[in-house]
Each structure stands twice: as C-alpha cells, then as structure tokens.
Amino acid sequence: MFPFSKIEQAAERIGGVVTKTPYAFAPYLSEMSGCEVYLKKENLQITGAFKIRGAYNKIASLSDTERARGVVAASAGNHAQGVAYSASQFGIRAVIVMPESTPLTKVDGVRHFGAEVILHGNNYDEAYAHAVAYGTEHGLEFVHPFEDDEVIAGQGTLGLELLAAGERPDAVVVPVGGGGLISGVAAAIKHLDPSIEVIGVSATGAPAMRQSFEAKRPIDTTSVRTIADGIAVRDTSPKTLAYILESVDRFIGVDDEEIANAILFLLEKQKLSVEGAGAVGVAALLHKKLPHLVGKRVAVVLSGGNVDVTLLSVIIEKGLLKSFRKMKLTVTLVDRPGSLMQLTELLKSLNANIVHIAYDRTSTDLDYGDANVTIHLETKGEAHQNEIRDLLHRHGYLSQEGH
Incomplete structure (x- = not known):
C-alpha cells in the first residue's frame, strides 16, 4: 500500500502554493445520472490541471544541491506547466521537452512560467527519451509525470481535500492515464475510509491501464487514439499498476463520442471548460456506465481544463447538430x-x-x-x-x- 505519511508530508509542502479547488454539488448532472454528484474542479487549478500538485511536491522534496542543478521533464501539456510553474517558485532552471506537434498555445503556456522548451520528436515517447538523455548529459533532475512516489504523493493531496470538503461520498470517480493521480487519490481515500469505492475511468482509445487492471499484469499497447490527450498513455507503468491493484475497486472505459458529449455538457450546464481527460468521469455517469451508483453520493474528479480551442469548436459544432x-x-x-x-x-x-x-x-x-x-x-x-x-x-x- 502506498504510504499515507508521504501524502501528509506532501500536503504540508504544497500548502499555500497549490490552490484548494472547489468541491461542489452538480444538480443537473445529479438529476440526469440518478446520483448525488459532486465535482472536484481541478480544471480551476493554478495551471489548469492537478499536475502541479505532484510536480511541486517532487521539486520541494529535492535537496538544495539537487534543486540547484535544475529539473527536466517531458510533456505535451499539463505536466509541463506544472513543472514549469513549480520550478519558477523555487527560482531554478526548468527544461521541458515537448513533441514537435505540440500546439503553440501549450508551448507559450510553459514559456510563460519561465521554462526553456525543446521541441523534439513526433510523439511523447520520443520526447521522453530525449528528455532523459538531456537530463543525464546536463545533470538535471528528471521529474516523471506519474512514475515517481513524490509525484504520486502530491496527487494524493487531492484525495485529502476531497474528503475534508464535506460529507463523504460513497464512491470517487477518477480519470486514469499513467495512473499517478488515481494511485495517490486511492491511497488517501482508502486509508481514511476503506468503505469508499474508488473507480478509474480511461479512454477506450488508450486502453493499456484498463486492460492491465483486468489482467492484473502490465499490458502495453502499440498505439493510442483519443481526444483525451491528457490520458493518452500507450504503455503501462508497473509501479502505478501495483498501487492501482491494491486500492482501486473498479475500472471502466468511455469512448470519444461519450467524452465529447461530457465536455459539451460541462460547458453548457456547469459553465466549466474541461478537457477530454478531465471529462471522462462525467462521461461515465452521463452514459450510464456505473448503474450501481444510482441513489448514492458520488465525487467526480475534473482533472484538468486545458482544452484545445480548435477541438472545442469541433465538439460544439457536432453537439449542435446532434441536439x-x-x-x-x-x-x-x-x-x-x-x-x-x-x-x-x-x-x-x-x-x-x-x-x-x-x-x-x-x-x-x-x-x-x-x-x-x-x-x-x-x-x-x-x-x-x-x-x-x-x-x-x-x-x-x-x-x-x-x-
């Protein structure tokens, strides 16, 4: 089991820096799903996503000597901004390697926080390999987006906030890509109240972790294709899978059509801009993927709000046609x-x-x-x-x- 003490330490480190995001009742979604639904709005976090929790905790946990050398990370979006912002708070160098196809708005967002950006490779895996090599060559500390205990502990602080915000839910629904968020959140929740069900939701176009959960062993995929780019992870992390198998009760998938419907629903009915990865939990409720939760109190994590405006315009247009x-x-x-x-x-x-x-x-x-x-x-x-x-x-x- 992931050590709860590490999550408590992380909460102390990130206090005063990371926003305690709203946790609010969603009446319209509750009516449609038959559940009493509350939304944990990490889309309103400083950098627009939960990733800053783990990134800041990781950098804060480094020794003065390690921090002085600077940090490096690979990311196409939310983790990049989390690392860049966190490094700026410590006044240290941050280098972010991003795929060459990364939209300019995301590149500019990282540079806004003072990080250096290197565009390399056609996808995340190529950017990741270059970041590791660059960090080794220049003596920088590598900050992994999910396969790191300090990062996982930082993400776990979301679970502490959620349970401290009001009446405890019967179930918590969490988006899953690499598994860092749900590993930390599940560890916190199960330590404080083992009766709460923890449910992971991934995109069917990125099925590696869900298939691994079902098989109880790591299974990698050859490719991913989903509008939920924040959870579009091709390979399974043995570390996070082990934590997930210990603490997560159920795992389901939602497809891109269902995710798009959830994004539009949140925009129209909740007045919230949420990216595909952040909307998968809502998609699961809207499309009746969790019928056993009807009549129960359910917390849904909206993990991020950095949606690409071009994609959003397509989703809106299609949504107007369908409705x-x-x-x-x-x-x-x-x-x-x-x-x-x-x-x-x-x-x-x-x-x-x-x-x-x-x-x-x-x-x-x-x-x-x-x-x-x-x-x-x-x-x-x-x-x-x-x-x-x-x-x-x-x-x-x-x-x-x-x-």
Whole structure:
C-alpha cells in the first residue's frame, strides 16, 4: 500500500502554493445520472490541471544541491506547466521537452512560467527519451509525470481535500492515464475510509491501464487514439499498476463520442471548460456506465481544463447538430434567377435562420442547368427540423443532409 505519511508530508509542502479547488454539488448532472454528484474542479487549478500538485511536491522534496542543478521533464501539456510553474517558485532552471506537434498555445503556456522548451520528436515517447538523455548529459533532475512516489504523493493531496470538503461520498470517480493521480487519490481515500469505492475511468482509445487492471499484469499497447490527450498513455507503468491493484475497486472505459458529449455538457450546464481527460468521469455517469451508483453520493474528479480551442469548436459544432439546434442541407434546384430566393423564402416562413450558404453548379453529378445549394441553418429542435424537411419535400426539392 502506498504510504499515507508521504501524502501528509506532501500536503504540508504544497500548502499555500497549490490552490484548494472547489468541491461542489452538480444538480443537473445529479438529476440526469440518478446520483448525488459532486465535482472536484481541478480544471480551476493554478495551471489548469492537478499536475502541479505532484510536480511541486517532487521539486520541494529535492535537496538544495539537487534543486540547484535544475529539473527536466517531458510533456505535451499539463505536466509541463506544472513543472514549469513549480520550478519558477523555487527560482531554478526548468527544461521541458515537448513533441514537435505540440500546439503553440501549450508551448507559450510553459514559456510563460519561465521554462526553456525543446521541441523534439513526433510523439511523447520520443520526447521522453530525449528528455532523459538531456537530463543525464546536463545533470538535471528528471521529474516523471506519474512514475515517481513524490509525484504520486502530491496527487494524493487531492484525495485529502476531497474528503475534508464535506460529507463523504460513497464512491470517487477518477480519470486514469499513467495512473499517478488515481494511485495517490486511492491511497488517501482508502486509508481514511476503506468503505469508499474508488473507480478509474480511461479512454477506450488508450486502453493499456484498463486492460492491465483486468489482467492484473502490465499490458502495453502499440498505439493510442483519443481526444483525451491528457490520458493518452500507450504503455503501462508497473509501479502505478501495483498501487492501482491494491486500492482501486473498479475500472471502466468511455469512448470519444461519450467524452465529447461530457465536455459539451460541462460547458453548457456547469459553465466549466474541461478537457477530454478531465471529462471522462462525467462521461461515465452521463452514459450510464456505473448503474450501481444510482441513489448514492458520488465525487467526480475534473482533472484538468486545458482544452484545445480548435477541438472545442469541433465538439460544439457536432453537439449542435446532434441536439437538433443546427442543420445542414444540400438542395438541388434549377440554376436560374429567383430560384435561390424562392428556397430561402420557404425557410424564412418557418423561422429557420440561415447562417451559411454555398452554391455549386459545376459538380459532375449535376445535370446541366442545375445547382447544389448547401445551407447551414439554426433550428429549434427535432420537431422544427422535421417541419423544414416536410415543407421542402412538398415543394418538390430534392435534398440530402450533411453531418
């Protein structure tokens, strides 16, 4: 079992530096899931994610001599900012190796905290190998994102905060990638109240830790593909798997469609910007993956909020289509003066708001003299969209819908 004393020491070290994030009741999610749900909002942490807890504790635990040499880490996002911010608090050098494909906003976020950024490799694994080699060559202390007891202890302080915030939950739902967060949180919770169920949630596109949990042995995967980049870990850490097998009761997966729905739900109903990794617990409740929790008090960890705005815009657009608030139609009409106006007048009669029109008369599948008009509409629900379809069909328009 992971030593609880290390988590207590970590809580003392990070006090006054790391934010004690809100832990609040979520009425709408509770109604939808049938549970009494509380959200631990680590998306509101200083750096936008829980990673600062472990990073700061690790650096604080180093000797003066070790800290003076500086630190190095590999990350494409949250761990990078956690290490950079923590190093700035001690006034020491920090070098972060990030994959070359890392978005500029994340690179700028790390530099904002004073760290040096090296862009290297096509993925995290290549960046990690370079960071280890660079640290050895330059005498820097390596700060691992999850395979380190001091990092795990720092993440475990979240569990202490959660249980101290109010009435104790029957279950705690935690996102899982490399396993550092759930290792620490589960250790804290099981020490203080072994009756509380600890549930891990991963993305089905990054199944290594879930498969390892089920098999009770480390299983690596050849690739990962998920919008939850914060938990997109390819290989299983034997260290964190051992802790997870000791303290975690259940492990489930959610797919990208379910994660995207949760991100949009949190944005609309909770007014919270949460990244894919942070939203997996909510996805599990929204999509009824944990039916045994109905009627129980459930704490869900929102582990981070550093969502890529480009991805968020795609999620919003798809969400509007799925919820019948947006509609895309391609209509074939005769290419002559007034044809487009007749079509738009029909749509106007049903108060369908046109937000975009594209006109194509050169497609090879069109008859000469015809044109395809693609229209994006704002609509008022499924019944409204059915009215639009019926009206167009009654007036002889051939149409197809885009998604």
